[in-house]
Amino acid sequence: MMFLRRQLPVVIAFVLGMFTLVIFYIPAAPMQGIGDRLKIFVTIIGAFAMLLGINSILGQHITKIRKRRPGYGYSWVLILGFVAMMIAWIPWWSAPPEGSAAYYPWGGLENPQGAFYWMFFWILVPMQATMFSILAFFIASAAYRSFRAKTLEATVLLVAAVIVMLGRVPLGTSMTSWLPDAGFWSSLRLETMTSWLLNIPNAAGFRGIVLGVALGIIATSVRIIFGVEKTYMGGGD
Amino acid sequence: MATFIGTWIAAGLTLMILSFLYRDNPFFRFAEHLYVGVSNAYIVWLVWATIVLPDFIGRVFINLDPAKPWSPDYWFLVPGVLGLIMLTRMVPAIEWMSRWALAFVVGWGAGFVIGPVLNSYLLAQLYASFPWVNMQPYLGAPASEYIPALINAVILFVCVVTVLVYFFFSYEHKGVIGGAAKIGIWVLMVAFGASFGSTVMARVSLFIGRARFLVQDAEPTGHAFSALLTLGLLIAIITAIIARRRQPPAGESEPAE
Numbered sequence: 151m152m153f154l155r156r157q158l159p160v161v162i163a164f165v166l167g168m169f170t171l172v173i174f175y176i177p178a179a180p181m182q183g184i185g186d187r188l189k190i191f192v193t194i195i196g197a198f199a200m201l202l203g204i205n206s207i208l209g210q211h212i213t214k215i216r217k218r219r220p221g222y223g224y225s226w227v228l229i230l231g232f233v234a235m236m237i238a239w240i241p242w243w244s245a246p247p248e249g250s251a252a253y254y255p256w257g258g259l260e261n262p263q264g265a266f267y268w269m270f271f272w273i274l275v276p277m278q279a280t281m282f283s284i285l286a287f288f289i290a291s292a293a294y295r296s297f298r299a300k301t302l303e304a305t306v307l308l309v310a311a312v313i314v315m316l317g318r319v320p321l322g323t324s325m326t327s328w329l330p331d332a333g334f335w336s337s338l339r340l341e342t343m344t345s346w347l348l349n350i351p352n353a354a355g356f357r358g359i360v361l362g363v364a365l366g367i368i369a370t371s372v373r374i375i376f377g378v379e380k381t382y383m384g385g386g387d
Numbered sequence: 388m389a390t391f392i393g394t395w396i397a398a399g400l401t402l403m404i405l406s407f408l409y410r411d412n413p414f415f416r417f418a419e420h421l422y423v424g425v426s427n428a429y430i431v432w433l434v435w436a437t438i439v440l441p442d443f444i445g446r447v448f449i450n451l452d453p454a455k456p457w458s459p460d461y462w463f464l465v466p467g468v469l470g471l472i473m474l475t476r477m478v479p480a481i482e483w484m485s486r487w488a489l490a491f492v493v494g495w496g497a498g499f500v501i502g503p504v505l506n507s508y509l510l511a512q513l514y515a516s517f518p519w520v521n522m523q524p525y526l527g528a529p530a531s532e533y534i535p536a537l538i539n540a541v542i543l544f545v546c547v548v549t550v551l552v553y554f555f556f557s558y559e560h561k562g563v564i565g566g567a568a569k570i571g572i573w574v575l576m577v578a579f580g581a582s583f584g585s586t587v588m589a590r591v592s593l594f595i596g597r598a599r600f601l602v603q604d605a606e607p608t609g610h611a612f613s614a615l616l617t618l619g620l621l622i623a624i625i626t627a628i629i630a631r632r633r634q635p636p637a638g639e640s641e642p643a644e
Binding site for chain 2: 160163194195201274286354367
């Protein structure tokens, strides 16, 4: 029993990891076919795992409603939103597209006349865009706190950010539009400086980080394959 | 009519979310919970329509395209079974079985990433940092193009090396190593500043998009009522934010440095 609980997962991870690593370096079509098939296997398993997430969030809010914890009314909103969108998915008000099998469960965004499509474009998309747009204010607030030029490094950060922000808007670029388009002085135009900052120091900085991240990914992967890293199994027996 | 109702619902939900800029309030919490519920249902549909239906059901159980010859591929029962095993996580007594499915995914992921990461993150990034590689397109170019490109290529190389020196902790950051590490910090600060600036502008453009929606699209007939209403609400929100900022948070006796 202990083998099934503790050792078998490590064996599965080792076999899968080594096999996938080896077939990457074998360009033969049958091996690549197996590799592609494994990739689809993993996405299917991931799809089942999504049910765990849905179960978790709905379970949490149903418990909140049942125990009448503070703010349980909002949990009703969440569950009703979920259920309404799921019902909207069922395409009972329209025929399947021409040529498709009668049992083909079409619906969702494939049906532009459906309620799912309507809810997607008039509820989900505006809310998602607004959620991300209010980050503009939080990021501005964070900028106010972090951009106070107390040290030389903070000043460098401030100057780079201000140049990039100004270089991305017409008002900023118009400030240096009087400089010539070509020659040495053109490199002082805000849009040119922005482009240079993004292409040279920004690329170099993130390249250094990416190199470290790559080494970290490889090291962690090797640890997982050889069973040194087993945190994915969670605690307990 | 559906568009008219949809536009006003979208406008109302947009304003409810923007109201969080003042403070947490019931309108925002309503919109927030609705967003989570609706987006979860959308993800269920997305996973069904793009993964489960074509890659699992359509390969094993049902021919989704009757016009084409089809035979079931029973190999795809393997991920189906592993997926069901993953769901044992919901049953505490046999929860440990889900480790098999998890080990399958994690093991595959570990083996799968090594090759591509080695090629494109490590070797390709290193290769693209060397000046002689970056100068290849400029061979034979006039001096007015060649010299600036050479300066940029050398700066890029020096910047990458100094950043790597900064992240290299096997030697104490003193002397030459310390100097290089110091330059590395500046390069990182420029990089963070530039990417911060880009992010700010991206978010601001998203906000402009939402503001334009409220001012221009939320009133299909095009008269000024919605524009004035929206403008008024935005002014009210900004005023409220400024008023709130002036009040020190509870428990804070003096302004923070």
